[in-house]
Amino acid sequence: MDCDLHQKLQAAYSGEAFREEGHRLVDLLADYLAANTKGDATQAIPYRAPDKAWEYWSSRGPSPSVVDLARDVMAQSVRLHHPHYVGHQINPALPVTALAALLVDLLNNGMGVYEMGMAGTAIERYVVREVATRLGMPDDADGFLTSGGSLANLTALLAARAHQASHDVWQEGNRGPLAILVSDAAHYCVDRAVRIMGLGQLGVQVIPTNAQFQLRTDLLEPARRRLVDQGVTVLGVVGSACSTSTGSFDDLTAIADFCERHQLWFHADAVHGGALAFSDKYRSRLAGIERADSVAIDFHKMLMTPTLCSALIFRRGGQSYRTFSQQADYLFAQSSEPEWFNLARRTFECTKNMMGFKFYCILKTHGPELLALHVEYLCELAQTFADQIRQRTNLELAMQPQANIVCFRYVGATRDEQEIDRLNKIIREKMVKDGKYYLVQTTLRGAIWLRTTLSNPFTTPDHLQGLLDELERYARES
């Protein structure tokens, strides 16, 4: 290569340029944090239609600095640290985790095999153990981190099938109908995972929920018996802790009893609510989770960590090695021993970033007490918000919140369900386009409800009263 070009290539890695730009970027982000957490930024979501966003970003010219690009991204992105952000379940990243992310990305340790992520691999094991202990699991519980709750759930169901099926599915493929029992309030990724596994629609046996949107555990046994009579092999049950739409916790103890009685796999989808394990006050909502064969938990939902970071933990750690029993000899030196330090033997991912470091930083710099404070503040705020909603005659609460998710709707004077749907849809659209508050919507038993996830410690009861005032104003105008 020509010498100038080679120098240009090397200069792109300049440590000095990185230092200079890095300081400017951190200054910019620190200002963003200060302005948003105080609510000085006027909007929680500066909404742009998809076509407008595409027009802007596809036609933007070259930039002298990442700082200019960052400024534009910030001006056009939803603001999770804003007190008016009460939207989806993703939490505002704790600043220390964003600094950790910088390190993770620059070091770029690939983690597929031990040498490619020595510190990261040991850190990951520590994080998994910390969570397993909080969940009340035995000492030999073990698992790994993976890219999102959806992938954690799929991996758990693959392990369930490997363990429960009477033949070697890995070698021979599916033989005979297999099914998982799961509630109608479960996250859609469970349905998707079962279909990916080639089990089709029959593979997802949906059990109805009660008035609190919890799995009706009294219906598990009749469903199982009906399936067995039809020649279907039931692999296990997925319990939600909590469900995505309403934040409802299934009765995990009843599910554990049922699974034990029939030797079925019990997977707990604690992707959202597993965070409550960090609070002495709220841990009891997860009672029974310590008996699950596998538990999925996200760190980016309620545990202050940036996307994506999830764990899949097995009560009997050895089970975590069964999912992918195929050998990749060039990676793993043909060992059949359980090697905790070669993580890719157990994960779907080959290359994976050092995702445990961000959460590890929270544990080591702030301590787990901060996680407890966070979880408790948000769950208590949800109770306050529910009280506020109940006090307004125009509004209806879907159910008493069990975590930090609150669903409600505007009903006003009408009893016409179609009219109520129409109103709530319009209210939500108007609010998002206006951008002052960010909330979402969900469908419960066929009706449209407004859905909020109380996500950050900057949201106070006053902000929530402001949201309800605004909402009633929109309703009057609709």
Ligand SMILES: *Cc1c(COP(=O)(O)O)cnc(C)c1O
């Ligand atoms: C969010 C969520 C998922 C999906 O997790 P991702 O990290 O978004 O893939 C699965 N289950 C439940 C209960 C959830 O709330």
